[in-house]
Amino acid sequence: MLESLLVVLLIGAIAWVGSxxxxxxxxxxxxxxxxxxxxxxxxVRRMVYWAKSPVPFAIxxxxxxxxxxxxxxxxxxxxxxxxxxxVVRMFLEVCCFRSLFRNxxxxxxxxxxxxxxxxxxxxxxxxxxxxxLLFHYCFFIVFLRHFRxxxxxxxxxxxxxxxxxxFLQIGSPRFFLTGGLLLVAILxxxxxxxxDQRLRYISLINDYFPLFLLLGIVLSGLCLRYFDKAxxxxxxIFIMSLTHFSPVVSNLDLNAMFIVHxxxxxxxxIYFPFSxxxxxxxxxxxxxxxxxxxxxxxxxxxxxxxxxxxFTYPEYEDRYREAMAxxxxxxxKQPNQKPAE
Amino acid sequence: MLYNKSAVYIGIVILVILLTSPFWVxxxxxxxxxxxITTPKDQATCIENADFMRAQxxxxxxxxxxKALRDETRTYVATDxxxxxxxxxxxxxxxHTNYKSFCEKCHLSNSVSPYxxxxxxxxxxxx
Numbered sequence: 001m002l003e004s005l006l007v008v009l010l011i012g013a014i015a016w017v018g019s020x021x022x023x024x025x026x027x028x029x030x031x032x033x034x035x036x037x038x039x040x041x042x043x044v045r046r047m048v049y050w051a052k053s054p055v056p057f058a059i060x061x062x063x064x065x066x067x068x069x070x071x072x073x074x075x076x077x078x079x080x081x082x083x084x085x086x087v088v089r090m091f092l093e094v095c096c097f098r099s100l101f102r103n104x105x106x107x108x109x110x111x112x113x114x115x116x117x118x119x120x121x122x123x124x125x126x127x128x129x130x131x132x133l134l135f136h137y138c139f140f141i142v143f144l145r146h147f148r149x150x151x152x153x154x155x156x157x158x159x160x161x162x163x164x165x166x167f168l169q170i171g172s173p174r175f176f177l178t179g180g181l182l183l184v185a186i187l188x189x190x191x192x193x194x195x196d197q198r199l200r201y202i203s204l205i206n207d208y209f210p211l212f213l214l215l216g217i218v219l220s221g222l223c224l225r226y227f228d229k230a231x232x233x234x235x236x237i238f239i240m241s242l243t244h245f246s247p248v249v250s251n252l253d254l255n256a257m258f259i260v261h262x263x264x265x266x267x268x269x270i271y272f273p274f275s276x277x278x279x280x281x282x283x284x285x286x287x288x289x290x291x292x293x294x295x296x297x298x299x300x301x302x303x304x305x306x307x308x309x310x311f312t313y314p315e316y317e318d319r320y321r322e323a324m325a326x327x328x329x330x331x332x333k334q335p336n337q338k339p340a341e
Numbered sequence: 342m343l344y345n346k347s348a349v350y351i352g353i354v355i356l357v358i359l360l361t362s363p364f365w366v367x368x369x370x371x372x373x374x375x376x377x378i379t380t381p382k383d384q385a386t387c388i389e390n391a392d393f394m395r396a397q398x399x400x401x402x403x404x405x406x407x408k409a410l411r412d413e414t415r416t417y418v419a420t421d422x423x424x425x426x427x428x429x430x431x432x433x434x435x436x437h438t439n440y441k442s443f444c445e446k447c448h449l450s451n452s453v454s455p456y457x458x459x460x461x462x463x464x465x466x467x468x
Contacts, residue, residue, distance in 0.1 A: 047353055051346075055344070169456060231395045240367060
């Protein structure tokens, strides 16, 4: 946990120092291009790798009653048996995190009046569902809001999102709700790992690192908006020059915090295809979610079964006809009878 | 060998287009190489230096608003010691007379829409 915090701080510090050493070309131009290439190629490579992996068994998650006899109620949402049903379930999973909604929290009682002894009780626990949903949606909106840096003129849908996001009209520049909520959600996800004993026991550096990295990105972003302000118009000129493949850095005055923010984002992009964060395209490739539960209707053939060597009965008889005739076994065709003259 | 070829190809194409969308929308739209604003010609400096104003003018205005309405102090002492009357319309807009080609120009292209003008009066050209 501490290591990953240190790594994130180190990356930030390197970018900070780099921006003062005039390495803006390195951190502001070369790194973003490299990061985007690694991100896109890495994800495509990962998807091709998944698409190449055979699925030996039908292993869809069954969250309800599979389709069976007519008088048994089929749970269409949680146990779809058609492609269309799978699409619906996948859509709801991606947009509402329905499987997290089923999350439970186990509590063990030493002395319980019901069982008159130790007892394990599973309580419904919606916190993880709530905060991950909050996190993903806020992150998505924050991401969309950044399109004001990529587009000229800015389309009205982006301005609309900003108007709704800042409807509280607190302060100037206006406080955007999603930025604050994103911070809250990440802090919850982090605290969950740190303070839940059981979760902490199974958490590894590759669980903490993305969280600290995202925390760093969010904090530096908030800082750029509300405290150590970047000159937004200059940043836009710079970003637009990058997306037009004619980067200008010389006459722009980019602040160090902006370079830190950009470097952390690039780190995220580079890290993304090699980490657990690839669940973004990954969910569509997981056989537990993309297969219909029609195991009683359709036989699933293991694609890596070797080609079968068939030896049919006529072939068998052809090979052993003489021996079988001698042993007096019944034959479909008798061995070369002498043609009657 | 790829399984579910067509679905995978469609997925990859959609993903790549989405991930590179900043480049596409950049290429299809206009470029943005300068703010294109006109600063007042008859004045030498703004209230604070230009770098500060560019980045922090909204915070300055917020500070002004609090000063005027909460602390009832209507003079602002700039870092160079000059005194300014705290007023959005009478100070800022006296020098930056052309709202359209200054404030609004920069705000529009950066998708900022200050709601101040639902109460304060937008100076019209020629004033």
